Amino acid sequence: VSRIIPVEQFDLIIFGGTGDLARRKILPGLFKRFADGQVPEGSRIIGAARSEMDQAAFLTFAEEAVRDAEGDKIDATVLKDFLAILDYVAIDALGEEGWSALAEKMREGPVRAFYFSVGPSLFDDLARRLQQYDLVKPDTRIVVEKPFGHDLETARALNKVLSAHFDESQIYRIDHYLGKETVQNLMAVRFGNMLFEPLWNSQYIDHVQITVAETVGVGGRGGYYDKSGAMRDMVQNHLMQLLCLTAMEPPAKFDPDAVRDEKLKVIRALEPVEPHQIVRGQYDKTDSESNFRDDVENPSSKTESFVALKCHVGNWRWAGTPFYLRTGKRLEARDSEIIVVFKSTPHSIFGSDAGGGHNELRIQLQPDEGITLKVTIKEPGPGGMRLMDVPLDMSFAETLGEHADTPDAYERLIMDVIRGNQTLFMRDDEVEAAWAWTDPIIQGWEAVHDVPKPYDSYSQGPTDATLLMQRDGREWREIG
Numbered sequence: 001v002s003r004i005i006p007v008e009q010f011d012l013i014i015f016g017g018t019g020d021l022a023r024r025k026i027l028p029g030l031f032k033r034f035a036d037g038q039v040p041e042g043s044r045i046i047g048a049a050r051s052e053m054d055q056a057a058f059l060t061f062a063e064e065a066v067r068d069a070e071g072d073k074i075d076a077t078v079l080k081d082f083l084a085i086l087d088y089v090a091i092d093a094l095g096e097e098g099w100s101a102l103a104e105k106m107r108e109g110p111v112r113a114f115y116f117s118v119g120p121s122l123f124d125d126l127a128r129r130l131q132q133y134d135l136v137k138p139d140t141r142i143v144v145e146k147p148f149g150h151d152l153e154t155a156r157a158l159n160k161v162l163s164a165h166f167d168e169s170q171i172y173r174i175d176h177y178l179g180k181e182t183v184q185n186l187m188a189v190r191f192g193n194m195l196f197e198p199l200w201n202s203q204y205i206d207h208v209q210i211t212v213a214e215t216v217g218v219g220g221r222g223g224y225y226d227k228s229g230a231m232r233d234m235v236q237n238h239l240m241q242l243l244c245l246t247a248m249e250p251p252a253k254f255d256p257d258a259v260r261d262e263k264l265k266v267i268r269a270l271e272p273v274e275p276h277q278i279v280r281g282q283y284d285k286t287d288s289e290s291n292f293r294d295d296v297e298n299p300s301s302k303t304e305s306f307v308a309l310k311c312h313v314g315n316w317r318w319a320g321t322p323f324y325l326r327t328g329k330r331l332e333a334r335d336s337e338i339i340v341v342f343k344s345t346p347h348s349i350f351g352s353d354a355g356g357g358h359n360e361l362r363i364q365l366q367p368d369e370g371i372t373l374k375v376t377i378k379e380p381g382p383g384g385m386r387l388m389d390v391p392l393d394m395s396f397a398e399t400l401g402e403h404a405d406t407p408d409a410y411e412r413l414i415m416d417v418i419r420g421n422q423t424l425f426m427r428d429d430e431v432e433a434a435w436a437w438t439d440p441i442i443q444g445w446e447a448v449h450d451v452p453k454p455y456d457s458y459s460q461g462p463t464d465a466t467l468l469m470q471r472d473g474r475e476w477r478e479i480g
């Protein structure tokens with residue numbers, strides 16, 4: 001039985017088609033879907049950019065992008081066939097150049113999607129030209145990338161720009177974390193099993209830890225990152241989405257608005273975070289590496305590359321159960337996970353020093369995807385009744401064998417755009433609610449000129465983050 005869900009024939013136009021995201025994610029992702037047989041015959045992918053590239057140069061660009069991502073695994077014939085569905089048009093978002101040429105390439109019939117893989121400052125111009133050249137049909141899809149705004153005000157302005165030209169049902173705001181396989185698995189585990197949902201509340205759950213740790217620094221994105229920081233770059237979007245999926249009520253259906261309504265309620269229920277419940281950090285030198293300030297070329301930068309915070313979802317289900325979120329760059333390991341820590345058993349019949357009694361559900365997003373449930377058993381041996389916690393392990397690679405070839409988030413999300421399924425995309429009100437929660441935190445830092453705590457590169461982060469948990473008698477699970 002084929003696991004591939006067919007999609008309709010499509011024309012996908014990528015503005016910013018010669019950019020970094022197209023090279024790293026979009027083109028390789030499309031290639032993999034093509035190689036898997038999911039791209040129907042007659043579909044086309046049209047790169048559109050200002051670069052002085054011609055068709056041949058774009059094909060070379062795409063070929064290199066695919067080779068970089070896929071290495072030696074590539075079948076030469078498949079690659080050749082893939083390149084044959086690519087096309088290119090040089091276009092100027094701010095002028096007339098290229099638009100008639102693009103209009104001529106458009107066909108009636110296939111699903112049409114425009115991917116805005118460009119900075120948000122170009123959204124308005126692109127939208128206007130699309131309308132001017134009559135390129136948008138009622139079921140045309142518009143895909144937009146993060147950063148979706150810098151704060152609530154700019155996010156609202158972007159939503160206004162988009163809604164002036166398109167219907168919300170046409171807009172696909174990407175948060176690539178929602179395309180990650182294990183993130184979707186979180187929903188499968190919660191709502192596909194009888195086992196967890198009855199316990200999924202503050203009566204049984206002590207706290208939740210969500211960590212997204214990276215080893216990379218800010219790389220070549222210093223200019224952007226120094227104005228952004230971890231709160232805007234990661235917490236407002238990716239960590240918030242993970243929190244929502246963990247905390248939301250069961251939607252009645254796995255359908256776009258049902259799911260997004262429930263996520264929105266979580267964001268709106270978030271209580272404001274007090275300054276003492278949040279720690280900012282900035283990575284510092286180790287012997288051989290640069291520090292954050294070198295990387296962003298700003299010797300007095302007060303931008304954070306790390307955030308740890310404690311928050312509360314103020315509703316009936318979660319009252320009293322804190323959610324601890326943590327993310328940072330240049331940490332000890334690349335390690336992203338959601339850990340649901342259950343309360344200890346109320347009474348140990350084996351005596352208080354027998355051990356055990358600590359259940360924990362760990363949903364590992366990366367590097368290796370998998371789900372582990374820590375359960376208590378008897379320590380083997382003839383001795384007394386000593387208990388130990390052992391993991392019931394479902395590492396996807398081992399358990400699922402050949403089915404474990406987890407697709408990249410972009411593969412999934414782009415195909416969802418073509419299928420017209422918005423479930424894994426953010427709605428306008430969701431994005432705005434997330435900013436409404438984040439803004440006061442950032443404004444608070446700005447008001448007091450808060451200086452982030454330095455932490456050693458490749459460490460567990462600033463000591464204050466450890467203390468944030470210790471004060472509550474809890475502990476972060478180690479990164480790595």
Ligand code: BG6
Nearest residue numbers: 146176214216233234238336366
């Ligand atoms: C991006 C951020 O959205 O997500 C980057 O802008 C970050 O700073 C990246 O490195 C992390 O994504 P992933 O999929 O590698 O965890």
